[in-house]
Amino acid sequence: MFTRLAFPLVLAISLLAPYHVAGAPPPTPSGGLGTNSSDVPMYVPMSDFDFASLTLALNQELIELDLFNAGLAQFSTDDFQNAGIGPNEQYLIQWMGQQEVGHAQLLSNILSPNVTTACNYTYPFTTVQEFIDFSMRITRLGESGTFGFLEHLDSRASASLLLEAISTESRQEMIFRQLEGLFPMPFWFTPAITQSMQWSYLAPYISSCPSTNPMIQWQNFPSLNVTNAPNVTALLNGTQPTISNNESTPISQPGTELMLSWDSPGQQVGPNLAYNTSTSAGTPMWAAWISQLNTTYTPLQNVTNNTATTSQPGSDGIFGNGTAPTLNGTIFVLITDNNPFVTPFNLSLLDQHVVAGPALYTIG
Ligand SMILES: *[C@@H]1O[C@H](CO)[C@@H](O)[C@H](O)[C@H]1NC(C)=O
Numbered sequence: 001m002f003t004r005l006a007f008p009l010v011l012a013i014s015l016l017a018p019y020h021v022a023g024a025p026p027p028t029p030s031g032g033l034g035t036n037s038s039d040v041p042m043y044v045p046m047s048d049f050d051f052a053s054l055t056l057a058l059n060q061e062l063i064e065l066d067l068f069n070a071g072l073a074q075f076s077t078d079d080f081q082n083a084g085i086g087p088n089e090q091y092l093i094q095w096m097g098q099q100e101v102g103h104a105q106l107l108s109n110i111l112s113p114n115v116t117t118a119c120n121y122t123y124p125f126t127t128v129q130e131f132i133d134f135s136m137r138i139t140r141l142g143e144s145g146t147f148g149f150l151e152h153l154d155s156r157a158s159a160s161l162l163l164e165a166i167s168t169e170s171r172q173e174m175i176f177r178q179l180e181g182l183f184p185m186p187f188w189f190t191p192a193i194t195q196s197m198q199w200s201y202l203a204p205y206i207s208s209c210p211s212t213n214p215m216i217q218w219q220n221f222p223s224l225n226v227t228n229a230p231n232v233t234a235l236l237n238g239t240q241p242t243i244s245n246n247e248s249t250p251i252s253q254p255g256t257e258l259m260l261s262w263d264s265p266g267q268q269v270g271p272n273l274a275y276n277t278s279t280s281a282g283t284p285m286w287a288a289w290i291s292q293l294n295t296t297y298t299p300l301q302n303v304t305n306n307t308a309t310t311s312q313p314g315s316d317g318i319f320g321n322g323t324a325p326t327l328n329g330t331i332f333v334l335i336t337d338n339n340p341f342v343t344p345f346n347l348s349l350l351d352q353h354v355v356a357g358p359a360l361y362t363i364g
Pocket residue numbers: 033034035036038039
C-alpha cells in the first residue's frame with residue numbers, strides 16, 4: 001500500500017525512469033517470454049505442430065515464387081501494358097518474386113533437413129487481369145493462413161522470423177489490389193484462418209511435387225464454389241491500376257443471395273492426387289463468413305444435395321454502429337454444421353464443423 005508520502009515519491013521515480021542512469025541495468029518489467037540472456041533463440045520447429053505449420057507455409061511461399069514468375073512469362077509486355085501495367089509495375093511483380101526466394105530460403109533454413117522443394121502448379125488464369133486477381137487471392141491466403149498459426153507456434157523464435165516475411169506478403173496483397181484498381185485496404189483488420197482452411201484452398205493448385213517433399217498433415221475439406229459470385233475481372237474491365245480511389249462502389253452488397261455448391265468428401269486432390277478430402281461435420285446448416293476479427297454465420301436455405309443459397313451479411317460494425325463493417329476485403333466462406341462463437345485465437349474449434357470450403361469472396 002502506498003502511504004501519502006510514498007505515492008508522490010513513486011510517481012517522481014516513474015517520471016524519471018526514462019532518464020536512465022548510466023551503468024544501471026535496463027528496465028525489466030516482469031513477464032514476457034524469451035527476453036532474458038539464458039533464452040538462446042532456437043530457429044527450429046519444436047513440435048509436430050510447428051513442423052506441419054511451417055511446411056504448409058513453405059508450400060505457400062513456393063507457389064507464390066512460381067506464380068509471380070509464371071505470370072510474367074505467360075504474358076507479353078504489351079499484354080501487361082494493355083492492362084495498364086507498365087514496365088515499372090512489371091518490375092515490381094518481378095521484385096515480389098525475388099522476395100519469395102528469400103521467404104522460401106528462410107523457411108527451408110528453419111525446416112532443414114526435412115525441406116519441401118518446388119512443385120508443378122496449375123493456374124486458373126488466361127488474362128493479365130485474372131493473373132493479378134489470382135495473385136491477390138493467393139497472397140490473401142498466405143497472410144491469413146500464417147496469421148492463424150503464428151501465435152500458436154511452440155517456437156516463438158521461428159514465429160518472429162516468419163512474421164517479418166508475412167508482413168512483406170501483406171504489402172504484396174495490397175499492391176495486387178492496387179494493380180487491379182480496387183480500393184487498397186477496405187478493412188481495419190486482416191483475418192486469420194486455420195491451417196486446414198489454408199491447405200484446402202491451396203492444394204488443388206499444386207499438381208505434382210518431388211517424392212521427397214514431406215506430406216502435409218492438415219485436413220483437406222471438400223471444395224466450395226459461390227456459383228453466382230460477381231465476376232471481378234469483368235466488373236473491373238477498363239479500371240486502371242491506381243494507388244487509391246473513391247471507395248464508394250462495392251462489388252457486391254449486403255443482402256445479395258449467394259448460390260453455393262460444394263463437393264462430397266472422398267475426392268482425390270493436391271500434389272500427385274495424394275490427398276483425400278474429408279469432413280467430420282454433420283448436416284450443412286450455416287455459411288460461416290470469416291473477415292476482419294469476426295466469424296459471422298448466415299443460415300443456409302434451399303439445401304438440396306450439395307447446393308444451397310444464403311444471404312450476404314455485413315451491415316454490422318465491428319465495434320458497433322459507425323465502425324468498419326465485419327466483412328470486407330479478405331472474406332472466407334465455409335459451409336458448417338453449427339455456428340459456434342469463435343474468435344481469432346480459437347478459430348481451430350471451427351474445423352470440426354466444416355462441411356466444405358473455404359471459398360474466397362470479394363465484395364469490395
Ligand atoms: C529466463 O526466462 C525463462 C522463461 O522464458 C525462465 O524460466 C528463467 O527462469 C529466466 N531466467 C532468468 C535468469 O530470469
